Amino acid sequence: MASGRLTKAAHGAAREGAARGDGAPPATEPGSGAEPRLNMIDIVIIPLLKIVIVFVAVLFGVAYLVLLERKVQAWVQVRLGPMRVGPHGVLQPIADALKLFVKEDITPARADKWVYTLAPMISLVPALIVFAVIPFGGTAHLFGKTVPLFVADVNVGLLYIVSVASIGVYGLILAGYASNSKYPLLSSLRASAQLISYEVAVTMTLVSLILMAGTLSMVGIVEAQRQAGLWYVFAQPLAFFIFLAGGLAETNRAPFDLPEAEQELVGGFHTEYSGMRFAFFFLAEYANMIVVSSVATTLFFGGWLAPFPNVHALAFLGLVPGWIWFLLKVFCFLYLFLWIRATLPRYRYDQLMRLGWKVLIPLAIANVIVTGAVKVLL
Amino acid sequence: MANAPRPMFDTETLVINMGPQHPSTHGVLRVVLRLDGERVVDCDVVIGYLHRGIEKLSENRDYTQIVLLTDRMDYVAAATNNLGYCETVEKLMGLEVPRRAKYIRTILAELQRIASHNVWLGTHAMDIGAVTVFLYNIRERELILDLFEEYCGARLTYNSMRVGGLPLDIPAGWDRKVREFCRIQEEKLVDYELLLTHNRIWLERTRNVGVISGPDAIAIGLSGPPLRGSGVARDVRKDEPYAAYDELEFDVPVGATGDTYDRYLVRLEEFRQSIRIIRQALDGLPEGPIVGKVPRLIKPPAGETYHAIESPKGELGYFIASDGKSTSPYRFRVRPPSFCNLQALRQLVRGHLVADVVALIGSIDVVLGEVDR
Amino acid sequence: MPDEPRPTPPAAARPVEKKIEAPSGPPDPPPPADLAPPAFVTAAQAALGGAITQLSYWVGDWTILTTPARLLDLARVLRDDPACRFDFCSDVTASDWPARESRFDVIYCLYSTRRRHRVRVKVRAADGEPVPSVSGVWPAANWLEREVWDMFGVNVVNHPDRRRILMPDDWQGHPQRKDYPLEGPGELLLEDPLEWLRLRNAQSTAEIE
Numbered sequence: 037m038a039s040g041r042l043t044k045a046a047h048g049a050a051r052e053g054a055a056r057g058d059g060a061p062p063a064t065e066p067g068s069g070a071e072p073r074l075n076m077i078d079i080v081i082i083p084l085l086k087i088v089i090v091f092v093a094v095l096f097g098v099a100y101l102v103l104l105e106r107k108v109q110a111w112v113q114v115r116l117g118p119m120r121v122g123p124h125g126v127l128q129p130i131a132d133a134l135k136l137f138v139k140e141d142i143t144p145a146r147a148d149k150w151v152y153t154l155a156p157m158i159s160l161v162p163a164l165i166v167f168a169v170i171p172f173g174g175t176a177h178l179f180g181k182t183v184p185l186f187v188a189d190v191n192v193g194l195l196y197i198v199s200v201a202s203i204g205v206y207g208l209i210l211a212g213y214a215s216n217s218k219y220p221l222l223s224s225l226r227a228s229a230q231l232i233s234y235e236v237a238v239t240m241t242l243v244s245l246i247l248m249a250g251t252l253s254m255v256g257i258v259e260a261q262r263q264a265g266l267w268y269v270f271a272q273p274l275a276f277f278i279f280l281a282g283g284l285a286e287t288n289r290a291p292f293d294l295p296e297a298e299q300e301l302v303g304g305f306h307t308e309y310s311g312m313r314f315a316f317f318f319l320a321e322y323a324n325m326i327v328v329s330s331v332a333t334t335l336f337f338g339g340w341l342a343p344f345p346n347v348h349a350l351a352f353l354g355l356v357p358g359w360i361w362f363l364l365k366v367f368c369f370l371y372l373f374l375w376i377r378a379t380l381p382r383y384r385y386d387q388l389m390r391l392g393w394k395v396l397i398p399l400a401i402a403n404v405i406v407t408g409a410v411k412v413l414l
Numbered sequence: 415m416a417n418a419p420r421p422m423f424d425t426e427t428l429v430i431n432m433g434p435q436h437p438s439t440h441g442v443l444r445v446v447l448r449l450d451g452e453r454v455v456d457c458d459v460v461i462g463y464l465h466r467g468i469e470k471l472s473e474n475r476d477y478t479q480i481v482l483l484t485d486r487m488d489y490v491a492a493a494t495n496n497l498g499y500c501e502t503v504e505k506l507m508g509l510e511v512p513r514r515a516k517y518i519r520t521i522l523a524e525l526q527r528i529a530s531h532n533v534w535l536g537t538h539a540m541d542i543g544a545v546t547v548f549l550y551n552i553r554e555r556e557l558i559l560d561l562f563e564e565y566c567g568a569r570l571t572y573n574s575m576r577v578g579g580l581p582l583d584i585p586a587g588w589d590r591k592v593r594e595f596c597r598i599q600e601e602k603l604v605d606y607e608l609l610l611t612h613n614r615i616w617l618e619r620t621r622n623v624g625v626i627s628g629p630d631a632i633a634i635g636l637s638g639p640p641l642r643g644s645g646v647a648r649d650v651r652k653d654e655p656y657a658a659y660d661e662l663e664f665d666v667p668v669g670a671t672g673d674t675y676d677r678y679l680v681r682l683e684e685f686r687q688s689i690r691i692i693r694q695a696l697d698g699l700p701e702g703p704i705v706g707k708v709p710r711l712i713k714p715p716a717g718e719t720y721h722a723i724e725s726p727k728g729e730l731g732y733f734i735a736s737d738g739k740s741t742s743p744y745r746f747r748v749r750p751p752s753f754c755n756l757q758a759l760r761q762l763v764r765g766h767l768v769a770d771v772v773a774l775i776g777s778i779d780v781v782l783g784e785v786d787r
Numbered sequence: 788m789p790d791e792p793r794p795t796p797p798a799a800a801r802p803v804e805k806k807i808e809a810p811s812g813p814p815d816p817p818p819p820a821d822l823a824p825p826a827f828v829t830a831a832q833a834a835l836g837g838a839i840t841q842l843s844y845w846v847g848d849w850t851i852l853t854t855p856a857r858l859l860d861l862a863r864v865l866r867d868d869p870a871c872r873f874d875f876c877s878d879v880t881a882s883d884w885p886a887r888e889s890r891f892d893v894i895y896c897l898y899s900t901r902r903r904h905r906v907r908v909k910v911r912a913a914d915g916e917p918v919p920s921v922s923g924v925w926p927a928a929n930w931l932e933r934e935v936w937d938m939f940g941v942n943v944v945n946h947p948d949r950r951r952i953l954m955p956d957d958w959q960g961h962p963q964r965k966d967y968p969l970e971g972p973g974e975l976l977l978e979d980p981l982e983w984l985r986l987r988n989a990q991s992t993a994e995i996e
Binding site: 109112113114115218219222226290291293294300301302378379380381382383384385386387 | 431436449542545615619
């Protein structure tokens with residue numbers, strides 16, 4: 037099968053590139069270019085370029101995700117959404133960014149100034165650096181070079197994502213604490229309780245996936261799905277649903293958007309923030325949405341793999357580059373997020389906790405046990 | 415105090431000020447909450463931010479000018495306020511209103527009830543996080559506003575009734591449009607129900623939240639849908655019929671447990687009953703004049719009266735005292751249903767969470783213009 | 788109207804002016820002789836006849852007049868007597884008749900959700916005279932009595948929470964009193980409440996012509 041061979045070859049190259057990207061000495065790498073000038077490009081320039089591209093793409097994606105959210109919600113709600121800036125409002129994100137840049141940056145009286153300044157950064161930076169290990173595709177051929185389409189393939193990639201992503205909640209907690217205001221304080225308490233509870237359930241589902249794939253590397257998990265010829269969503273449907281619910285909760289999205297529940301806590305942790313600091317929280321939230329969608333795509337929907345590799349009639353799907361498949365799947369997830377937000381009411385705090393601790397976590401643990409047992413028995 | 419053992423962890427209650435500027439206090443309601451964690455220990459409802467002295471103002475205005483002021487109380491249901499006021503003055507003067515006017519008044523009042531319930535359902539759902547329902551409801555309310563605009567030219571403060579009758583007859587073809595609206599509203603009700611009635615989250619958010627028993631609800635002075643939600647079949651339209659309600663058939667829905675969900679179901683059913691009333695009234699709309707025999711100068715004889723009607727919020731009562739000498743009332747008093755219903759909030763929210771407070775404010779359905787007058 | 792300087796009437800003219808206006812309270816007409824009082828009135832009369840000072844009937848509404856001292860007794864009878872069962876306190880309000888010695892009427896609009904009848908109870912009180920709170924009988928009266936206190940300054944006593952409700956806590960005066968000017972305090976403070984009535988009547992007759 038042509039597409040399969042292609043991806044396999046691509047993957048080999050990808051491993052190679054990733055190893056170099058990690059800073060392994062190129063001279064010991066057999067098959068790498070003999071000239072030192074080329075190695076410089078491989079070690080420094082290409083990773084740097086990739087970082088810049090990913091960074092810009094993520095920020096751009098976030099900006100347009102906001103527009104997409106407004107548009108999708110508007111369509112669901114029989115409205116038009118932004119229509120004024122550019123045709124059909126396509127330039128709205130630029131106008132929004134401009135507005136946020138020039139807005140006054142207010143620090144409330146008697147706020148903890150340092151923490152108050154630090155909190156938005158703590159929340160944004162982890163959301164962005166998670167993208168380092170997300171494989172957007174297999175490889176691409178650019179200017180005669182084979183470039184793997186991810187910044188780094190860390191062998192503990194999944195662990196890295198889980199740990200870095202959970203730093204983000206400190207941003208919310210500190211923001212609520214530092215604002216010297218009661219609504220943000222309540223919100224930060226909600227946020228910490230919620231994120232910690234759902235982190236457990238989500239991590240448990242990841243454990244069962246690791247059991248399936250036998251690796252923590254994101255690239256390795258996609259590769260394992262390719263070898264198994266099976267997207268893990270079909271092998272682990274329960275894990276997928278727990279991950280989805282947990283993902284919604286961890287990104288503070290409806291119906292779990294309690295920390296920023298506008299109707300209850302005004303704006304939650306970012307009530308007192310304005311201008312760019314507010315924008316940082318905003319960016320972080322939407323970047324986190326993309327992270328969760330990307331992780332879900334990678335873990336459950338075969339990452340950059342084309343669908344139906346076994347159906348010969350659909351072999352032409354393999355001609356589409358892997359990164360387009362990846363983006364398509366991520367888009368579907370994001371759309372699902374927006375759709376849910378437009379449809380469902382919000383959970384209450386105690387109900388959320390009950391759902392987390394009494395339903396999702398036991399289910400996730402049971403899922404791990406069953407997965408482990410099946411794995412051992414087979 | 416000095417001898418009391420020091421608790422291992424000091425806890426203290428948090429006083430939080432919800433409103434007067436808050437996204438879900440429906441205007442300028444201020445609720446001072448005393449919280450233990452997120453649980454409401456006690457609350458104090460502070461009102462008066464929208465007090466315009468409508469009662470005092472009315473005592474210095476002509477009877478005809480007051481119709482216009484009543485529009486500004488419950489601005490979500492202005493026509494109902496007009497109706498209540500006009501009927502009270504008619505009662506005081508012993509005026510007979512022609513049947514056609516009664517029927518049209520009934521149609522207007524029921525359209526207004528649907529419009530008001532649309533705003534209620536939209537904001538209530540939005541407070542609980544279902545934003546989409548709000549826009550659906552506003553879409554349907556828009557149709558009613560169009561109907562009112564065609565009838566009297568105004569979209570919010572209608573000034574649509576006069577003492578003794580109506581200023582205008584219905585325009586040609588208006589009844590057909592009202593029927594068309596009823597059809598659309600009936601269809602869209604199914605949409606709202608699909609989004610909410612069996613939604614698990616909605617059920618969890620509204621069931622057993624703010625339960626009040628029937629006797630308690632009567633004692634605290636609840637009226638309208640919140641009272642009926644507690645299982646008391648009290649409806650001024652049935653018990654003390656006014657306008658054309660005694661000639662029309664409708665049911666009074668009642669709830670079973672008196673929680674937020676029951677109040678929701680009662681109001682949803684009221685949509686249907688209102689549509690039923692409008693259809694009957696249109697079918698039986700008699701011919702004839704729209705204004706009765708009204709003296710040129712409205713100057714009721716000395717005396718007092720209290721007259722209540724069923725507004726979308728509850729029992730809307732007017733108490734008017736005339737000194738018999740003046741063309742303005744000596745004492746003009748409104749019994750605002752939102753005001754009396756809001757009084758129950760303190761009892762309802764105790765022991766619930768912050769998130770329930772907004773759900774309960776929504777479920778009482780207050781309009782601050784009416785609470786503060 | 789406010790531009791014109793108000794002519795100060797000569798001392799001799801004053802009593803004549805006082806004759807024009809000054810309603811000394813609502814007429815409260817007694818029920819017609821051929822109208823039998825409803826069961827709740829006879830029941831209340833039987834239970835405590837002395838408390839009912841007057842009975843009035845006008846455009847279909849029954850009004851029971853009583854004194855502040857006997858108000859609570861009457862309220863309990865009206866709520867609990869099987870013939871009355873006035874369990875729903877629709878409204879508590881007041882009206883100000885400054886020409887009368889006990890200038891306030893405090894009016895309780897009651898309804899029975901079981902027997903489906905209405906009655907009004909009315910109490911006359913002078914400025915500062917204590918009127919007992921009925922919020923112990925009908926909890927619904929709590930806010931309504933606060934409003935009566937806020938707007939009229941009727942001295943409601945034994946109220947669980949007597950604060951202003953619509954006006955700010957530090958407000959001076961009681962806006963619904965007839966001697967409180969419509970434009971607010973400080974602009975047109977009338978020394979004589981009767982002056983207000985005279986002006987008002989003059990205005991309304993001018994508008995009619």
